Amino acid sequence: xxxxxxxxxxxxxxxxxxxxxxxxxxxxxxxxxxxxxxxxxxxxxxxxxxxxxxxxxxxxxxxxxxxxxxxxxxxxxxxxxxxxxxxxxxxxxxxxxxxxxxxxxxxxxxxxxxxxxxxxxxxxxxxxxxxxxxxxxxxxxxxxxxxxxxxxxxxxxxxxxxxxxxxxxxxxxxxxxxxxxxxxxxxxxxxxxxxxxxxxxxxxxxxxxxxxxxxxxxxxxxxxxxx
Numbered sequence: 001x002x003x004x005x006x007x008x009x010x011x012x013x014x015x016x017x018x019x020x021x022x023x024x025x026x027x028x029x030x031x032x033x034x035x036x037x038x039x040x041x042x043x044x045x046x047x048x049x050x051x052x053x054x055x056x057x058x059x060x061x062x063x064x065x066x067x068x069x070x071x072x073x074x075x076x077x078x079x080x081x082x083x084x085x086x087x088x089x090x091x092x093x094x095x096x097x098x099x100x101x102x103x104x105x106x107x108x109x110x111x112x113x114x115x116x117x118x119x120x121x122x123x124x125x126x127x128x129x130x131x132x133x134x135x136x137x138x139x140x141x142x143x144x145x146x147x148x149x150x151x152x153x154x155x156x157x158x159x160x161x162x163x164x165x166x167x168x169x170x171x172x173x174x175x176x177x178x179x180x181x182x183x184x185x186x187x188x189x190x191x192x193x194x195x196x197x198x199x200x201x202x203x204x205x206x207x208x209x210x211x212x213x214x215x216x217x218x219x220x221x222x223x224x225x226x227x
Contacts, residue, residue, distance in 0.1 A: 017042060017212075018136035018186075022101040024179075025141030025192070026171045027163065028148035028155075033198045034141065035099040041208065047082055047098035049075070051159075058159040060112075064167070068112035072121055076105055080128035102132045107178050111170055135185045137214060141192040142176070145169040188214055191222045 021044070023035040032048060039046045051057060056071040083102055109121045143151075145168040152160050152168075179189065188211060197204040203223070210221050 017095070018214075019095050020133060020135045021097045021137045021139065022135040022185075023097065023099050023139045023141065024101045024104055024175075025143075026148055026168065026175055027160070028152040028168070029141040029143050029192055030151070030198065031139075031141055032099040034139070035097045037198060037204065038208070038211075039097045042095065042097070044095040044097045047086060047096050047100075049100050050078060053078070061159060061162040064112055065114075069117045069120065072109050072113065073124060075108075076121070076125060076128060079105060083129075083132050086133060098135070101135065101138055102129055103182070103184060104175075104178060105129075107174050108171075111174050137188065137211070138182070138185050139188045139190060139211070140175070140179050141190050142172075143191075143193040145172050147193050148172070183218075186214055186216050187218045189218070189220050191220075195223055 021035075021038065023031045023038070025031045035046060035048065038044070054071060054074045056067050056074055059067040060071040079100060079102055082098075086096065106122070106125060109118055109125075113121055145165055148168050149163075149165050152163055179187065190207065195203040195207070197207045206223060207221065210219075
């Protein structure tokens with residue numbers, strides 16, 4: 001369990017915690033890091049994207065038009081396999097946190113694929129996503145494209161070095177539109193531009209305190225950084 005959960009008075013009542021949490025947001029916003037830390041705090045299992053296993057991703061960032069379809073289909077197949085394992089397993093034990101939301105997958109397809117490729121993708125998506133589980137809570141992390149660009153540059157992942165600001169801006173707009181209409185599960189929208197919940201204990205504590213208060217509906221968390 002996260003050492004912070006031992007030192008801060010979180011009310012980690014298993015009976016009231018969301019059993020399946022999905023953390024979402026554009027590349028560079030910190031969704032995987034947050035999902036991992038929440039999993040440590042709540043003693044949950046993780047369901048994480050395996051970006052390093054996608055052989056097309058580096059080519060996609062270099063030439064999005066040429067590599068968009070195989071990149072998208074690889075991620076779709078991977079996510080569907082993970083969700084199917086979750087669906088067939090015991091949905092009551094263990095508890096899980098994912099760094100992706102299956103419903104959001106078509107967002108990337110609409111941004112990156114042409115009309116003919118999109119038809120192929122949609123046919124596969126509809127076949128693979130029947131009976132997918134709905135999260136008990138979705139956490140959507142937001143940050144401006146220039147903040148995302150700075151974070152991506154600072155972390156220095158080789159496959160991401162060709163990501164540009166125009167793509168991040170387009171992606172951000174698609175995310176905002178998607179979650180503007182999202183109503184399938186309780187939703188927490190977090191302005192993550194000025195906080196660091198991974199390295200700043202106060203930022204993390206305040207975020208988790210707010211997250212634990214959510215039972216239904218749509219919520220906005222717009223915090224100030226804690227120095």
